[in-house]
Amino acid sequence: MLRDSDLVGMVGAWQAPEAVAALGLVTFEIPLELPALEISQAWHPRHDADAAHAWLRATVRRVFLDSGRS
Known part of the structure; x- marks a missing residue:
């Protein structure tokens, strides 16, 4: 959606560059x-x-903990 518009979005530093x-x-x-x-x-x-x-809950939690979030 962002790519094909003039919208601005937020991407966390932990997301894949x-x-x-x-x-x-x-x-x-x-x-x-x-x-x-x-x-x-x-x-x-x-x-x-x-x-x-x-x-699934543990996997989601681990992703955020590994990225420096708690």
Whole structure:
């Protein structure tokens, strides 16, 4: 959507710069201070014991922890 418009989007520093380059986009630092963005997960309690759902939650958590987010 961004590539084919005059819109501006935000891409986190942890996201793949290869994807940005492949789309022909240009990145630059945001010229103002922004508050920290809290990222969390939520799910219905019936999925607590679901092994596939637990794997997905753990994988998402690990991606963010590995990228310097908590």
